[in-house]
Amino acid sequence: MADRWHKLSQAPTTSGSGEGAAAMTAADLFRDTPATTAVPLDEKLRQTYYWIVNRAVISPYYDVEFSSGAPLAFPLGDAGAELTLPSEASFSSNVLLPLLSFAVGGKCLLVGGPGRGKTTVAVLMGVLAGSTPDDVRRGVQQGQPQLTISDLVGIPLPRDLMNAASLAEVGVAWRDWLSRPVKIVDEYNRIPTKTQSALLTMVAEGYVESHDQLRRTAPASGVESWFFTANDDAGGGTFPVIQALRDRMDVTVPAAGFNSRFLDELITRVEAGEKPEEHVPAELVFAPDEQTAMRAAIRAVPVPAEVRRRLEFFLSHFEFVQGGGRRFEYRTKDTVTTAGGKVAETIEANSGADLMADLGAQTLNGLSVRALQTLIVYAKAVAWFRGRDEVSLADVAAMVPFVLRGKLLPNPTHPRFDVGVERELSTDLMSWLSDLFAESCRQYDALGRGRKDPVGELLAQLDAGLDGVSAVEASRRLTAVEGRLRAASASGKLYGRDFDDLTALKYLHQRYTAYLRWLEGRA
Amino acid sequence: MIRRPGHLADTEPPTGVPLAVPGLDLERAGLNVEAAGGSAERFWHVLAAGQAALPSDASTDVVVALSGIAGWRAGVLGLRDDALAHLADVPAAAAAAALGLSETDLDAFVERQRTDRYWWPGRAAARGYVCAVGGFAGLGGAWTAPPVDARPLDDDGSFAVRTGERWWRVDADVWGSRLVALDREPQTVPGRGGGPAASLLTFAESYLAWIYVAEPA
Numbered sequence: 150m151a152d153r154w155h156k157l158s159q160a161p162t163t164s165g166s167g168e169g170a171a172a173m174t175a176a177d178l179f180r181d182t183p184a185t186t187a188v189p190l191d192e193k194l195r196q197t198y199y200w201i202v203n204r205a206v207i208s209p210y211y212d213v214e215f216s217s218g219a220p221l222a223f224p225l226g227d228a229g230a231e232l233t234l235p236s237e238a239s240f241s242s243n244v245l246l247p248l249l250s251f252a253v254g255g256k257c258l259l260v261g262g263p264g265r266g267k268t269t270v271a272v273l274m275g276v277l278a279g280s281t282p283d284d285v286r287r288g289v290q291q292g293q294p295q296l297t298i299s300d301l302v303g304i305p306l307p308r309d310l311m312n313a314a315s316l317a318e319v320g321v322a323w324r325d326w327l328s329r330p331v332k333i334v335d336e337y338n339r340i341p342t343k344t345q346s347a348l349l350t351m352v353a354e355g356y357v358e359s360h361d362q363l364r365r366t367a368p369a370s371g372v373e374s375w376f377f378t379a380n381d382d383a384g385g386g387t388f389p390v391i392q393a394l395r396d397r398m399d400v401t402v403p404a405a406g407f408n409s410r411f412l413d414e415l416i417t418r419v420e421a422g423e424k425p426e427e428h429v430p431a432e433l434v435f436a437p438d439e440q441t442a443m444r445a446a447i448r449a450v451p452v453p454a455e456v457r458r459r460l461e462f463f464l465s466h467f468e469f470v471q472g473g474g475r476r477f478e479y480r481t482k483d484t485v486t487t488a489g490g491k492v493a494e495t496i497e498a499n500s501g502a503d504l505m506a507d508l509g510a511q512t513l514n515g516l517s518v519r520a521l522q523t524l525i526v527y528a529k530a531v532a533w534f535r536g537r538d539e540v541s542l543a544d545v546a547a548m549v550p551f552v553l554r555g556k557l558l559p560n561p562t563h564p565r566f567d568v569g570v571e572r573e574l575s576t577d578l579m580s581w582l583s584d585l586f587a588e589s590c591r592q593y594d595a596l597g598r599g600r601k602d603p604v605g606e607l608l609a610q611l612d613a614g615l616d617g618v619s620a621v622e623a624s625r626r627l628t629a630v631e632g633r634l635r636a637a638s639a640s641g642k643l644y645g646r647d648f649d650d651l652t653a654l655k656y657l658h659q660r661y662t663a664y665l666r667w668l669e670g671r672a
Numbered sequence: 673m674i675r676r677p678g679h680l681a682d683t684e685p686p687t688g689v690p691l692a693v694p695g696l697d698l699e700r701a702g703l704n705v706e707a708a709g710g711s712a713e714r715f716w717h718v719l720a721a722g723q724a725a726l727p728s729d730a731s732t733d734v735v736v737a738l739s740g741i742a743g744w745r746a747g748v749l750g751l752r753d754d755a756l757a758h759l760a761d762v763p764a765a766a767a768a769a770a771l772g773l774s775e776t777d778l779d780a781f782v783e784r785q786r787t788d789r790y791w792w793p794g795r796a797a798a799r800g801y802v803c804a805v806g807g808f809a810g811l812g813g814a815w816t817a818p819p820v821d822a823r824p825l826d827d828d829g830s831f832a833v834r835t836g837e838r839w840w841r842v843d844a845d846v847w848g849s850r851l852v853a854l855d856r857e858p859q860t861v862p863g864r865g866g867g868p869a870a871s872l873l874t875f876a877e878s879y880l881a882w883i884y885v886a887e888p889a
Contacts (some may be wrong), residue, residue: 175740238816
C-alpha cells in the first residue's frame with residue numbers, strides 16, 4: 150500500500166484559524182471525502198518545491214541563497230573558489246525558477262547541455278497544472294529545422310478550403326496544446342525563423358492567427374506559463390533566435406549537472422523504470438481557480454519604499470552613455486545602437502569617467518520596462534514563496550541574475566572582463582549580474598542615497614498636486630530645481646546613475662514653468 | 673546523523689499490511705488518516721497488528737472501532753477522544769496490539785491518558801521526551817528557520833512557536849502532532865495549556881522543537 154513517491158514535507162494543513170484539531174470518529178475514516186481544509190497556496194507551492202527536489206529531480210544545488218548576516222565561507226583551491234553556507238533556507242534555481250514561472254504565468258528558458266533534466270522539469274510543471282503526464286508529453290513541441298507554422302498551430306480544414314467563399318468561412322483545426330495552461334517548446338533555437346515569428350505572437354500577444362481565424366492561448370484560469378529549452382542561449386542552435394522572442398523570456402535558468410554522489414537514487418529509478426511526472430501527488434496539483442488566486446496573491450505582495458529606491462538606483466546606471474549623442478536626452482546606448490554604432494567603442498571613447506566606478510560602462514544596453522516589470526513580479530513571487538509579507542532586497546537580488554540574463558548584455562571590452570581574477574565573469578553571467586546589483590547597492594550606501602534624496606523630495610512635492618500652490622512657492626521650487634542642476638554641473642563628472650535624476654529635474658522644471666505661465670495668464 | 677521530526681513511540685518501521693474486510697475500504701481509510709495529519713503506513717501497520725489479535729468472527733463494527741484506535745495511534749489527533757471512548761468495544765488484546773502496548777499496560781494507559789495526553793509506558797525510559805516536531809523543510813520538514821519563542825496555548829496539548837517572522841500552532845499528543853501556520857502572534861494566557869508540565873523546547877542549532885514532560889513517570 151505504500152508509495153515511495155508519495156511523501157510530502159510535513160507542512161501544516163490549515164492556516165490562520167488557530168483552532169485545534171477537529172474531532173473525528175472512526176467512521177469518518179471510511180468516508181469518500183477526507184475531512185480536511187485547503188492548504189494555503191504558498192504552503193502548497195513550498196510543499197511542491199520540496200517534493201520536486203526531494204523526490205522528483207535529483208538536484209542537490211542551493212544556488213539561490215538567503216542569509217541573515219554574512220554566510221559562512223570557505224575558500225577552496227588556489228584560484229579564488231569559495232563555497233558559502235547560507236544561514237537561511239536556500240533553493241535550487243533549476244526547480245525554484247520554473248516553479249515561480251508556473252505560479253506567476255511567466256516564460257522560462259531552461260538552458261544547458263543535453264540530458265540535464267530540462268524537459269523533465271518542464272513536464273512536471275504541466276502535470277502540476279492538472280494535465281496528465283501523457284497529455285503533457287504529447288503537447289511538448291519539439292523544435293526542429295522543418296517545423297512549420299501549421300505543425301505548430303494546426304491546419305485549415307480541407308473541406309472548408311474547397312467550399313469556402315472567403316477566408317472567414319475556413320475553419321481551422323487548432324492544435325490541442327495551444328490552450329494548455331503550461332506550454333513547452335523543446336530546443337526552440339532549432340525552429341526556423343518564420344515559425345519563431347508565429348511563436349512570438351503567441352508568447353507576446355496571447356493569441357494565434359491562421360487563415361483569418363484567431364484563437365486565444367490562455368486557459369480557463371487565465372494563467373499560462375511557457376517553458377522553452379535550449380542547449381545554449383548565446384546564439385547557438387540551428388537558427389538564431391529572433392531577438393524579440395528572446396526578450397520575451399522572463400527568466401533564464403541554467404540546468405544543473407548531475408551530482409555523482411546521488412548515483413544510488415538514479416540506479417533505483419532505472420531499475421524501477423519510473424518517471425517522476427507519473428507520480429506527482431494529487432494534493433500538489435493546482436486547480437485553475439488556485440492558479441488564478443496564486444497569481445493574484447503574488448501580485449499583491451508590496452514592494453516597500455526602501456527597496457524601490459534601491460531598484461531605481463540600480464536601473465539608473467545603464468541607459469546613459471557619454472558621447473552617444475549631442476542633445477542630453479539622446480546620450481543613450483539606444484541612440485548608438487539604433488544608428489548602427491558600437492556601444493563598446495562609444496564607452497571606450499569616454500575618457501572623462503572612471504570605467505570601474507561607472508556600472509553602466511559594463512553593459513552594452515539599458516534595461517527595458519518589460520525586464521523591470523518581470524523583475525518586480527519575480528521578486529514578489531519569491532518573497533511570497535518564502536512566506537514574507539513584503540519584498541525584501543534579498544528577494545530582488547536573488548532574482549536579478551535570472552531575469553536579466555540575456556537582457557542586460559555585458560560589454561566584453563570593459564577592463565573588468567579583460568584582466569585579472571575577474572575574467573571568469575565574461576562566461577559566468579549569473580555571477581556578474583549578481584555582483585552588478587551588489588555593487589550598485591554598495592554605491593547607494595556610499596553615496597548616502599538612502600539618507601537624502603533631494604530629487605525624490607522634489608518629485609514628491611509635485612505629486613502632492615499644484616492646487617493652491619502660489620506663484621512664489623512655484624518659483625521657489627523652480628529655484629531648487631535649478632540649484633540641483635547647478636550642483637551637478639559643478640561636479641564636472643557625469644555618470645549613468647545621475648542621468649535619470651537630471652532628466653527628471655528637467656521634467657520638474659517644465660511642469661513648474663508651465664504652471665507659472667498658467668498662473669500669470671489667469672492673473 | 674540528521675534528526676527528523678517524529679514520535680519516540682514510533683519505534684517499529686511500518687511494514688504491516690491489514691487483512692481485507694468486506695465492506696470496508698482500508699486503502700481509503702489510510703489516505704484519510706494521511707489527510708488528517710497521520711501516517712497511512714503506520715495506520716495500516718498497527719491495524720494489521722490489531723487484526724491479528726482479533727477473533728476470526730469479529731464483526732465489521734469491531735474492525736471500524738479498531739480502525740479508529742489505529743488511526744489515533746497513527747497520529748490523527750482528532751481521533752483521540754473517539755478512540756479512548758471505544759477502547760472497551762474492542763477486545764483488549766487487539767486494542768493493546770494496535771497501540772503497541774502489552775495487554776497488562778492497557779488499563780494503566782487509559783487511566784493515565786485521562787490526565788496526561790503524552791503518557792505511554794515507554795516515556796519514563798526517555799526521561800520525559802515525547803516527540804520532535806517541525807524540522808528543516810529542505811529535509812522533508814516544515815520550517816525554513818529554526819523555531820524560537822515557544823509557549824503554551826490555552827488548549828490542552830497546544831503550543832505556539834515562531835520560525836523567522838511566522839507564528840505556528842503546535843498540537844500534539846502521545847502519538848501524533850500537527851502544525852498550523854498562523855496569521856499573527858497568538859494570545860496566550862500564562863500558566864495554562866500545554867498539558868501537565870509539558871513544554872515545547874527549542875534549540876539554537878536545531879530546526880526541531882521537542883515536546884518534553886518534566887515529570888518522567
